[in-house]
Amino acid sequence: MKKIVSIIHALVMLMSMVPAAFAQEPVTVTFWAAWSLEAGMADMIAEFEAAHPEVKIEYVKYANNDEGNIAVDVALMAGDSIDMIINYGLKRLVPRSEKGLFEPLNAYAEKTGYDVWAENGDPSFEIDDQYFGLPIGGTSSVTAINGAYLEKAGLELPVGAWTTDQYKEYAAALTHINEEGHKIYGDVGAHNLNSGWQSLARGALGVNYWYKEDGSANFDNENFKKAMDYTISMQNEGIAYPYTEYLSTGETDFSAFTTGKAAMGMFSNAVIRTVVNAETVPEGFKLYFAQFPTxxxxxxxxxxxxxxxxxxxxxxxxxxxxxxxxxFMEWLATEGNAWMASVAHIPSWKKVDKEEVVGKLLGKGAGKDRIDVESLMNVALNYDAPSSYDTNLTGYGQLYNLIAEYGEMAILGEMTSEEALTELQKEANKVLADLAK
Amino acid sequence: MLQKRENWIGYAFLLPSLIGFIVLKLYPVLFSLFLSFCEWDLISGWDKIKFIGIQNFINMLDDRYVVSSFSNTLRYVLMVVPGQLVIGIVVAVILEKCVFFKRYFRTTFFMPYIANTVAVSVVWMAMFHPSMGPVNSILKAIGIAEPPGWLSSRDWALVTIALMSIWTGSGYNIVVNMAALQGIPSELYEAAKIDGASGFQSFRHITIPLLSPTTFFLMLIKIIGTFQVFGPVKLMTKGGPGRATMVIVYEIYREAFQYYKIGYASAQTLVLFVIIMLVTLVQMKLQKKWVYQY
Structure with a gap:
C-alpha cells in the first residue's frame, strides 16, 4: 500500500511539473524613450504585458538632448543594449536609418497584416520603399492662453483662424500690472530663438521652409523678415516677456506661462504636460487653446x-x-497608442478613442481642473486638419544654431532684422555649400 | 636570474595601472590624433572613417566660430588667470599676517573651489540678474542708473563668467600661497624691518620674489585649466548671446556632439593642445627671468 501511495505521489509531482516544463519564458526586450516611468510608461508596459505575457519590456529612459542622443547612437552601434527606441523627430530617425542602425519594418507589418498608412499615417522617411520608424505620436502647434487673465481682460477666447495682428491686440490687452505690483506680460515672447520667431515663417511657408527648391537657403524669403520683425516689435512694445530675462535666468517660456508671468504663448502641445505636471499654478489658472496665429x-x-x-x-x-x-511596436501603434497621451504627445492611431486620449492627457491629478477640454479637443486634437513634416534636413544642426544666433542679434538690437537675415542667408548657404561638396 | 624575475614581478604590479593608462588615456589621445586627419560622423561605424589629410585644419582657417572661440578663450584666460593670481597672493598675505581665525577664513575662501559648478552657476545667474539681482540693486543704490545686463549683454557675458571663475578658483591659489608663505624665513622680514623697510616694501621685495616659484606653478596650471573652460559656458550662456561667450572647448563640443563632425572637432582639440603646449613652453622658458629660486 505504502508503495502504491509513493508511486501516486511521485506521479502527481511529475505531472505538476509538466506545465512548468512546457511554459515559455517571456522574451525580454528593452524599450528606450525619454519619458519617466511615472509619467505613464509603467502603466502602459503593465497593460501590454498583461495582454502579451510572452513579451517582457525592460524600460530605459534616456535624455533627449545632445549628450543623451550621443549615448543612444553609441549604444545602437554596439548593437545589444537597445532593442526598440522612440526617435524624436526625423532629425534623429533619418541619420540612424541611413547608417543601417535600424531594421526595415515592412516585412514585419506584412506578416501581421498591419498597414502603417491606414493605421497611423505616413512613416515620413523611406529608403528603397522600406520604412524604419512607426509614426506613433505627433505634436500640434497651439496658442495657449491663461483663462484667468482672459476673463480679467474681458476677452473672448479666439475661435478659428486668427492673425498675428489680432494676437498682438490680445497680448496688449492681457498685459497688466497685478495686485502685487508685478508686470504680467501678454505674450511669453521668444524664449527659444531656434523655434520661436521662425515658427511663424514655418506656419506661412509649410514644409521644408528653410530651403528653396534648388536646395539653397530660404531665409531671404519675406516671411522670415515678417516673423522676425513681429517678434522684435512684441519685445519693443513691452507686451512680450523680455528675452533678456530668459538669458539671465535660464527660465523657459513654459515656466513663464505656468507661473503666471505671461498670459499667452505660441507653444507645441508640450505645454499640456508642463501645466499638468506643475506642482502649483496661480489661483484661477486654466489653460485654454486657440489656433496658432498666421x-x-x-x-x-x-x-x-x-x-x-x-x-x-x-x-x-x-x-x-x-x-x-x-x-510591442504594433500594439503601441494601435491598441496601446492612447498611452502616448499620458506623456502629452498626440496619439496617431486613426481609431484611437479621443475620450481616452483626453483622459490620459489630463492625467489622474489636477490636470482636469487646469485644462479646458473643449478647446483642447478643437485645437490640439484636430485630427481632421492636414499634417506636415519637414523632409529636408540638410545641415539641420548648423542651421538651427545660426537661426538662434542671428535671431538673438536682432532681438538684442545688435543688428537690424535686414542685417541679421542677410547674414543668416549668407552663412546658411555657406553651410549648405560645404555639405554639398 | 633573480633580478629578471624581480623585474617581471615589478611589471606585473604596474600592469593594472598601465592597462588603465593605455585604455583610458593613451588610446583616446592617439585615436583623436588620427581622427583629426579624418572625416567621421561617429554613428557610421569604423569603416566609414575617411582620411582627408589636413583638410580639417584648412577649414578651421575659414571658420568664423573657430576664430571667435579662440579669441574669446584668450580674453577669458587674460581676465581669469591674472585675477586669480592677484587675489590669491593678496588675500593669502592678509590672512597669513593680519587676520585672526585664519583657519576659518582659509576654509571659507576655499569653499567655492570645491562647490558644484552647477550650483555656483545658478547662484551667479540669480545674483547677476539684470533687474532683480542683488548686484545690480547695489549698483543702482550707489548711483549707477543703468548697470550692465551681465549674462544678457554681449559685452558683459564673458566678463560675468570670468568673474565667477575668479571667485571659484581663487580659493585654491589662496591655500597654496598661504602654505608657501609659511616657508619664507621670518629672518628676512626681521632684517628688512631693522633696515627700515615698510610693510609694502617687504611685500614687494621679499614676499613677491620668494613666492614666485609658487606663482609660476599656479600660473601654469591655471592657464592650462582656463583654456579648457566649458562648464560655466554650457550652464550659463551656451556660447551666447550671439557668439559672445563661445569658447574653444564649447565649440569643440558643438562640432562633435551637435553636428557629429568628430574629425573636425578632433582637429580643433589638437590645435588647442598645441596652443596650450606652446604657451606652457614659453612660460617655462620665460620663468628663468622672473622666478626667484632660493
Whole structure:
C-alpha cells in the first residue's frame, strides 16, 4: 500500500511539473524613450504585458538632448543594449536609418497584416520603399492662453483662424500690472530663438521652409523678415516677456506661462504636460487653446498634428527579440497608442478613442481642473486638419544654431532684422555649400 | 636570474595601472590624433572613417566660430588667470599676517573651489540678474542708473563668467600661497624691518620674489585649466548671446556632439593642445627671468 501511495505521489509531482516544463519564458526586450516611468510608461508596459505575457519590456529612459542622443547612437552601434527606441523627430530617425542602425519594418507589418498608412499615417522617411520608424505620436502647434487673465481682460477666447495682428491686440490687452505690483506680460515672447520667431515663417511657408527648391537657403524669403520683425516689435512694445530675462535666468517660456508671468504663448502641445505636471499654478489658472496665429494674408500650415515620435527597432539584435519587439511596436501603434497621451504627445492611431486620449492627457491629478477640454479637443486634437513634416534636413544642426544666433542679434538690437537675415542667408548657404561638396 | 624575475614581478604590479593608462588615456589621445586627419560622423561605424589629410585644419582657417572661440578663450584666460593670481597672493598675505581665525577664513575662501559648478552657476545667474539681482540693486543704490545686463549683454557675458571663475578658483591659489608663505624665513622680514623697510616694501621685495616659484606653478596650471573652460559656458550662456561667450572647448563640443563632425572637432582639440603646449613652453622658458629660486 505504502508503495502504491509513493508511486501516486511521485506521479502527481511529475505531472505538476509538466506545465512548468512546457511554459515559455517571456522574451525580454528593452524599450528606450525619454519619458519617466511615472509619467505613464509603467502603466502602459503593465497593460501590454498583461495582454502579451510572452513579451517582457525592460524600460530605459534616456535624455533627449545632445549628450543623451550621443549615448543612444553609441549604444545602437554596439548593437545589444537597445532593442526598440522612440526617435524624436526625423532629425534623429533619418541619420540612424541611413547608417543601417535600424531594421526595415515592412516585412514585419506584412506578416501581421498591419498597414502603417491606414493605421497611423505616413512613416515620413523611406529608403528603397522600406520604412524604419512607426509614426506613433505627433505634436500640434497651439496658442495657449491663461483663462484667468482672459476673463480679467474681458476677452473672448479666439475661435478659428486668427492673425498675428489680432494676437498682438490680445497680448496688449492681457498685459497688466497685478495686485502685487508685478508686470504680467501678454505674450511669453521668444524664449527659444531656434523655434520661436521662425515658427511663424514655418506656419506661412509649410514644409521644408528653410530651403528653396534648388536646395539653397530660404531665409531671404519675406516671411522670415515678417516673423522676425513681429517678434522684435512684441519685445519693443513691452507686451512680450523680455528675452533678456530668459538669458539671465535660464527660465523657459513654459515656466513663464505656468507661473503666471505671461498670459499667452505660441507653444507645441508640450505645454499640456508642463501645466499638468506643475506642482502649483496661480489661483484661477486654466489653460485654454486657440489656433496658432498666421502672418496676415498668409496660409497656416500649423493647424494639424505633425508626426514626431518614430518607434524603431535596432537592426543588430537576434531574430527572436525582433519578433517580440514587433509585437510591442504594433500594439503601441494601435491598441496601446492612447498611452502616448499620458506623456502629452498626440496619439496617431486613426481609431484611437479621443475620450481616452483626453483622459490620459489630463492625467489622474489636477490636470482636469487646469485644462479646458473643449478647446483642447478643437485645437490640439484636430485630427481632421492636414499634417506636415519637414523632409529636408540638410545641415539641420548648423542651421538651427545660426537661426538662434542671428535671431538673438536682432532681438538684442545688435543688428537690424535686414542685417541679421542677410547674414543668416549668407552663412546658411555657406553651410549648405560645404555639405554639398 | 633573480633580478629578471624581480623585474617581471615589478611589471606585473604596474600592469593594472598601465592597462588603465593605455585604455583610458593613451588610446583616446592617439585615436583623436588620427581622427583629426579624418572625416567621421561617429554613428557610421569604423569603416566609414575617411582620411582627408589636413583638410580639417584648412577649414578651421575659414571658420568664423573657430576664430571667435579662440579669441574669446584668450580674453577669458587674460581676465581669469591674472585675477586669480592677484587675489590669491593678496588675500593669502592678509590672512597669513593680519587676520585672526585664519583657519576659518582659509576654509571659507576655499569653499567655492570645491562647490558644484552647477550650483555656483545658478547662484551667479540669480545674483547677476539684470533687474532683480542683488548686484545690480547695489549698483543702482550707489548711483549707477543703468548697470550692465551681465549674462544678457554681449559685452558683459564673458566678463560675468570670468568673474565667477575668479571667485571659484581663487580659493585654491589662496591655500597654496598661504602654505608657501609659511616657508619664507621670518629672518628676512626681521632684517628688512631693522633696515627700515615698510610693510609694502617687504611685500614687494621679499614676499613677491620668494613666492614666485609658487606663482609660476599656479600660473601654469591655471592657464592650462582656463583654456579648457566649458562648464560655466554650457550652464550659463551656451556660447551666447550671439557668439559672445563661445569658447574653444564649447565649440569643440558643438562640432562633435551637435553636428557629429568628430574629425573636425578632433582637429580643433589638437590645435588647442598645441596652443596650450606652446604657451606652457614659453612660460617655462620665460620663468628663468622672473622666478626667484632660493
Amino acid at each position: 502672418l496676415p494674408g498668409e496660409k497656416n500650415y500649423l493647424t494639424g498634428i505633425n508626426p514626431f515620435d518614430y518607434l524603431s527597432m535596432c537592426a543588430a539584435i537576434p531574430e527572436e527579440r525582433k519578433a517580440a519587439c514587433w509585437t
